[in-house]
Amino acid sequence: MIYGTTRFGNLEIAEDEIVFFPEGLIGFSQNKKYFIIQHDGQSPFSWLQSLDESHLAYVIIEPQVFCYDYEIKVSREQLAPIDLQDLSLAKIYVVVVLSDRPEDITANLLGPIILNPENNLGLQVVLNTDKYFTRHRLMDELQRQGGK
Amino acid sequence: MLVLTRKSDQSIVIGDDIEIVVVEIRGDSVKLGINAPRRIAVHRKEVYEAIQLENIAASAAKPEDLEKLSKLFSQGPRQVKGDDEKNK
Numbered sequence: 001m002i003y004g005t006t007r008f009g010n011l012e013i014a015e016d017e018i019v020f021f022p023e024g025l026i027g028f029s030q031n032k033k034y035f036i037i038q039h040d041g042q043s044p045f046s047w048l049q050s051l052d053e054s055h056l057a058y059v060i061i062e063p064q065v066f067c068y069d070y071e072i073k074v075s076r077e078q079l080a081p082i083d084l085q086d087l088s089l090a091k092i093y094v095v096v097v098l099s100d101r102p103e104d105i106t107a108n109l110l111g112p113i114i115l116n117p118e119n120n121l122g123l124q125v126v127l128n129t130d131k132y133f134t135r136h137r138l139m140d141e142l143q144r145q146g147g148k
Numbered sequence: 149m150l151v152l153t154r155k156s157d158q159s160i161v162i163g164d165d166i167e168i169v170v171v172e173i174r175g176d177s178v179k180l181g182i183n184a185p186r187r188i189a190v191h192r193k194e195v196y197e198a199i200q201l202e203n204i205a206a207s208a209a210k211p212e213d214l215e216k217l218s219k220l221f222s223q224g225p226r227q228v229k230g231d232d233e234k235n236k
Contacts, residue, residue, distance in 0.1 A: 007211050023189065027200030028207075045214055058206045059214060080186045097205045098213045105217060108206075111199035126191050126199060134198045 006055040007047070008037060018051060019115060021122045022081045025095075026111060031056055034122065045096065048113070060093040063109060066141045072112055074125050082114065082121035091115040095124075096138070106135040 003011050019034045033051040044065040050056035063070040074087065084090055093113040097106050109132035115122045152160060159169040166188065169181040182190050 025203050026196065027203050039211075039214055043214070045217070047211075056207055057209070058203070059209045077186050095202060095206045096209075097202060098209045098217065100213075102217055106202075108199060108202045110195065111202065124199075124203075126195055134202045 003035070003051045004054045005049055005057070007057055008049065011035065011037075011049075013051070016120065019048075019120050019122045021124070023123065025058075025113075025124045026126070028056070036060075046093070048093070048095075059096040059098060060113060061096050061107060061138075063092060063094045063107065063112065066107070066138050066145070067109065067136070068145050070109065072125075072127055073129070074114070074127070078125050079114070079123070082116045082123045083119060084114065084116040084121075087114075089117070091117055097135070103137060103139045105138045107138055107141075108134045109136050110134050 001013060001015070003013055005011055013035050017035060019036060021032050021034060023029060024031050028050075031050045031052045035049045035051055037047040037049055039045040039047065039059075044061055046060050048058045048060050070092075072087070072092070076085075079085075079087070091114075093115070094107045094109055095111065095113065097108070099105050110127050110129070111124055111134065112127070113122060113124050154160065154170045156170055156173050159167050161167050165185050167183040169183070170178060171181045172179040184190060
């Protein structure tokens with residue numbers, strides 16, 4: 001099926017490539033169908049493009065790229081909507097807020113996106129931790145890891 | 149807003165399947181226990197709102213904004229190490 005998007009034009013997407021978020025993203029519960037677009041071959045960034053709303057897309061990144069020791073704890077109940085038994089099988093992304101200055105670019109490590117690759121179901125969870133925040137500067141994290 | 153007075157170990161029931169229990173009261177903190185079906189998401193309000201705000205901010209991104217950044221990252225952490233040495 002062909003889906004129109006404001007950033008990427010018309011995309012032909014097969015049913016089995018669609019990621020379904022039963023609960024939407026936090027604050028966007030109406031939008032449930034998404035498609036992940038890799039930014040380009042070299043880039044660690046991807047886009048989470050809504051297929052319900054053509055202008056809605058988020059930049060996402062796998063947190064391990066800039067925060068090697070990123071670790072999340074979620075309960076079985078939290079994972080129930082995506083039918084995930086084992087968190088180690090999941091694919092994890094975090095949402096990025098861009099800025100003109102690279103040093104001001106932040107990632108939300110407190111509200112990661114968890115995908116179950118087996119059934120293409122996705123979920124944004126709120127972690128119950130003091131360790132992570134909604135705004136981690138990507139550059140600071142990289143620096144921290146590099147300095148180890 | 150409906151306001152109810154409850155003591156420790158007392159609870160309120162919302163609808164058929166949500167129960168909120170006052171588990172402990174200590175100083176100006178109240179510990180609450182929530183029994184609700186799995187389909188009902190329960191969050192601390194300030195955390196929920198912060199994540200909602202980040203999602204809204206993130207959804208304004210344009211592909212060209214990412215272009216510059218991707219170049220920075222395409223060389224990975226190696227480049228950052230180099231920067232570290234420069235700073236010494």
